[in-house]
Amino acid sequence: MENFIFGRYMPGNSLVHNLNPAMKILISFYFIVIVFFANNYLTYALLFFLCFISLYLSKISFGFFLKGIRPLILLIIITVLLQLFFSAGGHIYFSFWIFKITSLGLISAAYIFMRFMLIITISTLLTLTTSPLAISYGIEKILSPLKKIHCPVDTIALMISIALRFVPTLTDEATSIMNAQRSRGVDFGNGNLVKRIKSLIPLLVPLFVSAFKHADELSVAMEARGYSPEMKRTKFKSYLIGMNDYISMMLFFVISLMIIFFRN
Amino acid sequence: MLNNIIEVKNINFKYNDSETKTINNISFNIKTGEWVSIIGHNGSGKSTLIKLLDGLVQLDSGSISMNGDEINEKNVNKIRKNIGLVFQNPDNQFVGATVEDDIAFGLENYQFSRDEMIKIIDNVLDLVDMQKYRKHEPSKLSGGQKQRIALAGVLALNPKILILDESTSMIDPQGRNNILNVIDEFSRKSNMTVISITHDVEEIKLSNRVLLLSNGELVEDTSPEKLFENVKDLEEYALELPFSAQLSKYLIKHKLQLPNRYMNEGELIECIKKLYLKM
Ligand SMILES: Nc1ncnc2c1ncn2[C@@H]1O[C@H](COP(=O)(O)OP(=O)(O)O)[C@@H](O)[C@H]1O
Numbered sequence: 452m453e454n455f456i457f458g459r460y461m462p463g464n465s466l467v468h469n470l471n472p473a474m475k476i477l478i479s480f481y482f483i484v485i486v487f488f489a490n491n492y493l494t495y496a497l498l499f500f501l502c503f504i505s506l507y508l509s510k511i512s513f514g515f516f517l518k519g520i521r522p523l524i525l526l527i528i529i530t531v532l533l534q535l536f537f538s539a540g541g542h543i544y545f546s547f548w549i550f551k552i553t554s555l556g557l558i559s560a561a562y563i564f565m566r567f568m569l570i571i572t573i574s575t576l577l578t579l580t581t582s583p584l585a586i587s588y589g590i591e592k593i594l595s596p597l598k599k600i601h602c603p604v605d606t607i608a609l610m611i612s613i614a615l616r617f618v619p620t621l622t623d624e625a626t627s628i629m630n631a632q633r634s635r636g637v638d639f640g641n642g643n644l645v646k647r648i649k650s651l652i653p654l655l656v657p658l659f660v661s662a663f664k665h666a667d668e669l670s671v672a673m674e675a676r677g678y679s680p681e682m683k684r685t686k687f688k689s690y691l692i693g694m695n696d697y698i699s700m701m702l703f704f705v706i707s708l709m710i711i712f713f714r715n
Numbered sequence: 716m717l718n719n720i721i722e723v724k725n726i727n728f729k730y731n732d733s734e735t736k737t738i739n740n741i742s743f744n745i746k747t748g749e750w751v752s753i754i755g756h757n758g759s760g761k762s763t764l765i766k767l768l769d770g771l772v773q774l775d776s777g778s779i780s781m782n783g784d785e786i787n788e789k790n791v792n793k794i795r796k797n798i799g800l801v802f803q804n805p806d807n808q809f810v811g812a813t814v815e816d817d818i819a820f821g822l823e824n825y826q827f828s829r830d831e832m833i834k835i836i837d838n839v840l841d842l843v844d845m846q847k848y849r850k851h852e853p854s855k856l857s858g859g860q861k862q863r864i865a866l867a868g869v870l871a872l873n874p875k876i877l878i879l880d881e882s883t884s885m886i887d888p889q890g891r892n893n894i895l896n897v898i899d900e901f902s903r904k905s906n907m908t909v910i911s912i913t914h915d916v917e918e919i920k921l922s923n924r925v926l927l928l929s930n931g932e933l934v935e936d937t938s939p940e941k942l943f944e945n946v947k948d949l950e951e952y953a954l955e956l957p958f959s960a961q962l963s964k965y966l967i968k969h970k971l972q973l974p975n976r977y978m979n980e981g982e983l984i985e986c987i988k989k990l991y992l993k994m
């Protein structure tokens with residue numbers, strides 16, 4: 452699990468790290484959408500080229516990246532094999548019981564594989580180069596038009612960032628509760644499934660009690676510091692939209708135009 | 716009558732699910748710039764009393780005035796801005812994901828501009844000597860450092876009154892002295908009033924006045940000197956001797972030749988060294 456990098460953040464100071472988080476999230480979604488427009492080798496090649504540039508500019512080593520997404524590749528291969536064996540059409544190369552390998556099946560399996568690779572690369576790159584806090588800021592910015600229909604976007608973003616801030620606190624507590632329970636003879640992670648699940652109870656109950664205590668005291672502390680969900684607040688964190696943001700937007704836009712042009 | 720920054724008159728309060736009154740007919744005044752310690756056993760109503768002062772829970776009867784304005788639902792926000800509250804558990808008051816974000820939280824609530832925030836955060840980080848930790852996450856700080864950030868967060872709003880609810884009880888003696896020194900200096904400079912709930916004798920010595928609460932009643936309003944003269948049994952007042960005093964008491968009990976008076980840690984270490992050389 453140590454090397455598994457999907458969804459993790461790697462602090463750094465590259466061009467990609469310093470892009471505006473809202474922009475980065477939007478560009479990633481835009482990329483995922485255009486992946487579905489690609490339908491021949493040239494268009495896929497363009498997309499891989501784009502991924503490669505982004506990865507290069509993020510200064511994350513290529514080998515590290517590949518090793519990190521390896522666990523996901525198993526998942527992709529299963530999907531690709533299903534596609535390969537069960538899709539019909541075109542020339543039949545091989546057939547056994549309900550399995551057949553056809554020319555169309557081969558092609559669509561190859562496309563599915565490439566789509567998966569592209570989507571995983573871009574989304575992993577997004578989380579690797581954007582801190583959780585920046586992601587919650589980005590989401591808030593993107594959703595801010597919803598404020599017009601009285602959706603409490605600020606409150607939701609604050610909730611996300613407080614939840615993220617408490618992850619290490621609760622992890623530490625979970626560790627000390629586990630140690631305390633172990634010293635009383637609780638056996639975590641051994642035996643059959645039912646036993647293992649049962650052994651989680653002495654961990655989860657105190658953890659929940661403590662989480663509620665945190666929440667209770669934190670809400671009083673927040674109110675004492677002048678927080679009120681109805682009031683307007685100013686913002687300390689701000690991410691400017693710089694030249695690099697415009698350039699990357701242009702790059703993705705141009706490539707998407709080329710894809711529309713070159714697709715069959 | 717601006718001499719009294721806080722005037723509390725015959726206040727009563729009971730939690731919905733409790734049978735007896737948590738606060739029973741308490742009255743007192745606090746002068747501007749005074750440092751007041753509140754002592755008493757657990758459950759005597761100390762935390763409830765300060766929640767009432769900050770308008771975090773509502774009075775059943777009686778009145779509380781701050782700077783001559785009686786607290787009501789309308790002005791509670793304005794009054795709260797003048798009161799800084801630091802609680803016991805540092806983890807449960809850290810809102811931001813980093814030190815500077817956390818200090819900014821209170822400033823954002825009171826709608827300071829970004830430029831003002833940057834300046835103020837810089838100042839208070841110097842004040843609590845945590846400039847180096849500006850970008851650190853709370854999980855990477857010690858308990859004492861977290862409390863210093865909590866203090867910085869409330870001092871950022873330049874409060875007229877600082878209230879500490881056992882703020883130093885979960886941190887080591889050095890961290891405690893550190894925080895108390897910062898507060899002492901700041902309160903002298905800006906004539907800030909300090910109310911501190913504590914069990915620590917050293918902290919009480921810093922104060923001008925001591926209020927003793929018992930079962931929701933104010934049973935004593937005295938000076939630290941008078942309190943220590945009259946106290947025969949510290950336990951009765953839920954007080955703890957400082958660590959050095961506890962240790963020397965223990966050592967004397969075990970027949971070590973130590974002077975039977977209060978010594979701080981440095982003096983005690985010197986005494987023990989001398990004893991050790993004689994042996
Ligand atoms: N939120 C609450 N709801 C109901 N009862 C409470 C609540 N908070 C405190 N109490 C009760 O009020 C009494 C005084 O509590 P508190 O003010 O926290 O005392 P202290 O701070 O002196 O230890 C205690 O008996 C406590 O159980």
Ligand SMILES: [Mg+2]
Pocket residue numbers: 761762763880
């Ligand atoms: Mg208390």
